[in-house]
Amino acid sequence: MTRLELLPAVDVRDGQAVRLVHGESGSETSYGSPLEAALAWQRAGAEWLHLVDLDAAFGTGDNRDLVAGITDAMDIKVELSGGIRDDASLAAALATGCTRVNLGTAALETPEWAAKAIAEHGDKIAIGLDVRGTTLRGRGWTSEGGDLWETLARLDAEGCARYVVTDIAKDGTLQGPNLDLLKSVCAATDRPVVASGGVSSLADLRAIATLVPEGVEGAIIGKALYAKAFTLEEALVEVSR
Numbered sequence: 001m002t003r004l005e006l007l008p009a010v011d012v013r014d015g016q017a018v019r020l021v022h023g024e025s026g027s028e029t030s031y032g033s034p035l036e037a038a039l040a041w042q043r044a045g046a047e048w049l050h051l052v053d054l055d056a057a058f059g060t061g062d063n064r065d066l067v068a069g070i071t072d073a074m075d076i077k078v079e080l081s082g083g084i085r086d087d088a089s090l091a092a093a094l095a096t097g098c099t100r101v102n103l104g105t106a107a108l109e110t111p112e113w114a115a116k117a118i119a120e121h122g123d124k125i126a127i128g129l130d131v132r133g134t135t136l137r138g139r140g141w142t143s144e145g146g147d148l149w150e151t152l153a154r155l156d157a158e159g160c161a162r163y164v165v166t167d168i169a170k171d172g173t174l175q176g177p178n179l180d181l182l183k184s185v186c187a188a189t190d191r192p193v194v195a196s197g198g199v200s201s202l203a204d205l206r207a208i209a210t211l212v213p214e215g216v217e218g219a220i221i222g223k224a225l226y227a228k229a230f231t232l233e234e235a236l237v238e239v240s241r
C-alpha cells in the first residue's frame, strides 16, 4: 500500500515561524526562525515542507524573499501557500523552484484565472479547500467563498491535480483531523487529497493513513510538531509501518 506522505508545516508571519488557532490573525504563537524550523524538519527526514506566507494570505504584506530563501535552502520538496492570486505572485512562487503551489482565494474569487493556471501548470498547482462546515473560505480564511461541493466539481472538471483540504475549525487546535470531511471529499473526487489541520498525535496520523486507499495522499503537520506532541522522526516511522 502507498504510504501516507507527511508535510511538516512552516507558517511565516512577520518573519517568524508561527502557528495560529483556527487560522485567525492575532492568535499567533511564535516559534522563532522559519529557516531553522524548515532545516530541522529536513534534518529529521522530511520529504516535503509545507511553507505558508501568512502575511501574503492576510494581505498584511509578504515574506516573499524569506520564503524564496527557505525554498532555495531546501533539498526536499516544497509546497508553497499563501497569497498566490495573480500572474505576478504565481510567477514569483514558481520561480523559487518549489515543487508545487497552493491556490486558495484565487480559485474562489478569480476562477477563470485559476483554471488558466491549472491548464498551464498541471500538477504544480494544488487547490486549497479551506472549509467551515461545507462553506469555503478565502483571503486568509476571512471571506466566504461558496459551496465546497460545487467548487470541487468545477475544479475537477477544470483538471485540478490535487486538493489540500483544511477544516478551519480544527486548524491549530490539536483536536484531531476531520476524518469525515476527508472521506467525503475523497468520495467526491478521484484526485489525491492532502489532509490539513488538527493533527495532534501519532494515532491521528494512523487514522489519516487508513484513508490512503480512499485517496488521501498526505498529511500536513503544524502545531503538533511545535508543541512536541511527537517528533517528526516518530511520525515518519509511524507511517512507514
Ligand SMILES: O=C(O)c1ccccc1NCC(=O)[C@H](O)[C@H](O)COP(=O)(O)O
Residues within 6 Å of the ligand: 009, 010, 011, 019, 020, 023, 024, 050, 052, 054, 057, 081, 082, 083, 104, 128, 140, 141, 166, 170, 171, 172, 173, 174, 196, 197, 198, 199, 220, 221, 222, 223, 224
Ligand atoms: O495555507 C494558507 O494559505 C493559510 C491561510 C491563512 C491561515 C492559515 C493558512 N494555512 C495554515 C496551514 O496550512 C497550517 O500549516 C496547517 O493547516 C497545519 O495545521 P495544524 O497541524 O493544525 O497546526
